[in-house]
Every structure is written in C-alpha cells, then in structure tokens.
Amino acid sequence: SQKIEQNSEALNIQEGKTATLTCNYTNYSPAYLQWYRQDPGRGPVFLLLIRENEKEKRKERLKVTFDTTLKQSLFHITASQPADSATYLCALGNYGQNFVFGPGTRLSVLP
Amino acid sequence: DTGVSQDPRHKITKRGQNVTFRCDPISEHNRLYWYRQTLGQGPEFLTYFQNEAQLEKSRLLSDRFSAERPKGSFSTLEIQRTEQGDSAMYLCASTGEPRGYNEQFFGPGTRLTVL
Numbered sequence: 001s002q003k004i005e006q007n008s009e010a011l012n013i014q015e016g017k018t019a020t021l022t023c024n025y026t027n028y029s030p031a032y033l034q035w036y037r038q039d040p041g042r043g044p045v046f047l048l049l050i051r052e053n054e055k056e057k058r059k060e061r062l063k064v065t066f067d068t069t070l071k072q073s074l075f076h077i078t079a080s081q082p083a084d085s086a087t088y089l090c091a092l093g094n095y096g097q098n099f100v101f102g103p104g105t106r107l108s109v110l111p
Numbered sequence: 112d113t114g115v116s117q118d119p120r121h122k123i124t125k126r127g128q129n130v131t132f133r134c135d136p137i138s139e140h141n142r143l144y145w146y147r148q149t150l151g152q153g154p155e156f157l158t159y160f161q162n163e164a165q166l167e168k169s170r171l172l173s174d175r176f177s178a179e180r181p182k183g184s185f186s187t188l189e190i191q192r193t194e195q196g197d198s199a200m201y202l203c204a205s206t207g208e209p210r211g212y213n214e215q216f217f218g219p220g221t222r223l224t225v226l
Contacts, residue, residue: 043204
C-alpha cells in the first residue's frame with residue numbers, strides 16, 4: 001500500500017538557519033508533489049507544487065526538490081524565522097485522483 | 112481566510128448520536144474534498160465530488176459516513192451513530208478554476224468530539 005514518511009515528527013532549528021524537511025514515499029508514482037503549511041487548529045495552506053518532470057522549484061525563501069528515482073522530496077526554508085514555526089505536510093497527487101498526505105513535520109524556529 | 116467555510120467549527124456529541132457538517136467551497140470551484148485529521152497525522156482522504164457527482168470514496172470510510180453535494184455548491188458530511196473513534200478534525204477543501212485542480216484550498220475544519 002502507499003506509504004509517505006516525513007523525516008521526523010519535530011524539528012528544532014535556530015533562527016536564520018536553513019530548515020530542511022524530507023518527504024519519502026513508497027508504492028506510488030505521483031505526477032506531482034505538494035507542500036502545505038498547517039498552523040494549530042487551522043486547515044493546511046498550499047505553499048508549492050512540483051511536477052514529476054521538474055527537479056527544483058523556488059518561491060521566495062522556499063525551495064523544493066523532487067527526485068522520482070529516490071522517491072523523495074526535500075523542502076528548504078532559508079533564513080528561517082520564528083514565524084515559520086508550523087507543521088509542514090507533503091502531499092502526493094495524480095491527475096484525476098485524490099491526494100495522499102504525509103503525517104507532517106512540526107518545525108520550531110527558535111529565536 | 113481561504114474562501115472555504117465550514118460549519119460548525121466545533122461539535123461535541125454523545126456516542127450514538129448523528130452529526131452533520133457543512134462545507135461551502137470557493138464558488139468557482141467544482142471539486143470538493145472531505146478529509147479527516149487526527150492529532151499528529153496528516154489529512155486522510157474520505158471522499159470527493161466533481162460538481163454534484165461523488166467520484167471517489169475511501170475504502171476506509173464506514174457505511175455510517177455519507178456525503179452529499181446536491182447542487183454542486185455546498186456539501187454536507189453526515190456521521191450516523193457516532194463512535195468515540197470518530198473524534199477528529201474534519202476538513203473540507205476545494206479546487207478548480209482559475210488556479211486549477213492541483214492546489215487545494217482548505218477550510219478551517221470542524222472539530223468533532225464524541226463523548
């Protein structure tokens with residue numbers, strides 16, 4: 001069955017450093033992969049999408065890579081700020097099908 | 112505010128009671144999804160609609176769960192004979208033009224507590 005793992009349940013980093021979150025999957029061939037941010041008590045908010053034929057995507061301080069051979073995506077937040085503290089979810093998708101979410105990584109950026 | 116609303120935001124019920132949740136998606140969006148999320152987990156897919164047609168339903172979804180989207184706009188999710196294991200956050204999301212089908216806009220969720 002499909003399985004998605006995110007590197008750790010929680011990650012603590014110092015303000016100003018780069019946070020790197022991983023998303024690994026098995027038994028799935030997604031057409032694209034998404035990253036969402038979720039704050040406590042709220043619904044997820046879409047951040048970035050990367051397609052299977054793309055290696056890297058950037059948006060402001062965010063960078064996502066996608067390696068379909070390794071079945072892995074890396075999500076980077078550069079120059080991290082305490083306001084970046086949240087849970088980050090990866091989700092896999094195929095056209096015309098539903099989305100499958102990972103368990104999330106809770107990021108804490110310490111001042 | 113993503114433009115997707117859910118009602119109620121919180122619901123406390125006793126085991127065995129029926130509950131119904133409502134989701135109002137972004138008006139231009141023709142796809143609507145329901146998810147369930149428990150603490151420390153990602154959203155788990157329940158079902159989705161394209162307009163008023165229910166296109167997919169999770170195999171994990173009990174027969175006690177039913178969803179409708181009668182006019183292709185708002186949707187309701189009903190849980191009959193609730194059990195304590197149904198306690199979770201129920202999330203609704205919508206997709207469609209103009210941003211396309213790959214970016215989901217989530218509502219704030221309905222937190223269900225079954226006593």
